Amino acid sequence: MVHGVRLRDGSAEWYRNRWVRSASVARKLGEPYPGPVPRDDFPCNTQVMGYKGRILALQESGPLPYELDHELNTVGTYDFRGTLEGAFTGHTKFDAAAGELHAIGYHPTWDHVRHQVIDHTGRVARTTRIPVADAPMTHDFALTEKYVVIFDLPITFDPAGAERGDIVPYVWNEKHPTRVGLLPRAGGGVRWFEVDPVHYSHTLNAYDEDSSVVVDMTAYPAPFHVAGRGSGGPYGADTASLERWTIDVAHGRVRTRTLDDRPQEFPRVHEALVSRRHRYAYTAAAADMTLAYLTPDGNPPDRAFANALIKHDMLRGTTQVHRLPRDAAAGEAVFVLSEGARAEDDGYAIAYVHNPDRGAVDLVILAAQDFTGEPVARVRLPGRVPLGFHGSWIPDA
Structure with missing residues (x-):
């Protein structure tokens, strides 16, 4: 289900939620499916992004992106003008300077990870297959001006778990190597670097620095168990910290x-700085996080999220914390640049925050340069918005 709030001229025009209409969802709702039924008929649930005037809902692996209109109704699957081979994960990287959208894809049946480049024409211009063993989960990646950064970590596909119907059929695999690879954007093969066993979940950003590549990310200690397996709490959780590789x-x-x-x-950054050096970052404080973020009934546990948002100044090595009322739960904070901004943090951090007093969600808007101050605005939504996964600010222009 996609949730959206439209803001215009200082007002909230509407809040709405819509199921992404795969053919099976449309059938259950008694509706005709808008277009030919795709081969992988699965409604996307990981990310919503804007691309060249379109709104695309993305899924972890398997199905194509689903296009939504600006009222959040499903248009149908989108394959980038017939050029998308397979699919990609919910985390893409748009290089604003180059006009390129970069994406990676993986699948339990593949013996490789795919890196795809979509050029300024909106077509897939290049696909690179990167051989990997054991079908590892490759949820995210990083991008610099010179390299695509690929993570090959020891969480791999579990056929037995898939047969059992596990929500996330992936397990910690001690026999799988832990490594990070650099794929030159100019062409060539991947160079791999070994690291100590660890699991990372999301990259903040990456950039080139002299003869090195710097990657900021959230990472979990080893071993990391998904979907309630192993130790670390009722959901198999360990807590993630912000790291630099x-x-x-x-x-x-x-x-x-x-x-x-x-x-x-x-972790989120000013999107125009993807692949370039950044100074500021925004994260959501976590309580008991897991990779799956799901309880056995398939719902995100609100207690995985804490009542604070964090702003990081990477240059000074300092942080500011915006604390919310006790028992509130703040999800991912998306950064939006102000019109005519002259500084990297001249803008707003926007997040859905569960309000325990109302039993509903507020859309909270913070001034990034006055991060600990009172919110600039709070839009009181009529009900709950499940706190899970990702979102985007998508301007009309």
Whole structure:
């Protein structure tokens, strides 16, 4: 289900939610499906992004993106003018300077990870197959001006779990190597670098620095168990911290350090700086997070989210925390640049926040340069919005 709020001229015009209409969902709702039924008929549930005037709902692996109109109704699947081979994950990287959209895809039946480049014409211009063993989960990646950064980590497909109907049929695999790879954007093969066993969930951003590549991310300690397996709480959870990996290309090694060891997830950056050096970052404080973010009945546990949002100043090494009322739960904060902005943090951090007093959600808008101050605005929505997964700010222009 996609949730949206339309803001215009200082007012909230509407809030609405819509099921993404796969053919099976349309059939259950007694509606005709808008277009030919896709081969992988599965409603997307991971991310919503804007691309060249379109709104696309994305799924982890398998189905094509589903296009939505600006009222959040489903138009049908979208294959980038017939050029998309397979599908890609919910995390894409748009290089604004190059006009390129980069994406990766993986699937339990593939012996590789696919990197795809969609050029300024809106077509897939290049697909690179990167061989990997054991069908690892490759949820996210990173992009710099020179490289595509691929993570090959020891969470791999579990056929027995798939047969059982596990929500996320992936397990920690001690026999699988832990490594990070650099794929040159100019062409060539991947160079792999070994790292100590760890699991990362989301990249904040990456950039080139002299002969190194710097990647900021949220990472979990090893071993990491998904969907309630193993230790670490009722959902098999360990807490993620904000880390920096510096890949030293000249000397063939990776240096890792923790930037902030407080539990946090869903790192976001000013989107125009993807693949370039950034100063500011925004994360949601976490309580008991898991990769699946799901209870056995398939619903996100609100207690996985805490009552705070964090702004990081990477240059000074400082943080600011916007604390919300006790028992509130703040989801991912999306950064929106102000019109005519002259500074990287001249804008707003926008997040859905569960309001326990109302039993409903507020859309909270913070001024990024006054992060600890009172919200600029709070839009009181009529009901709950499940706190899970990702979203985007999509301007009309």
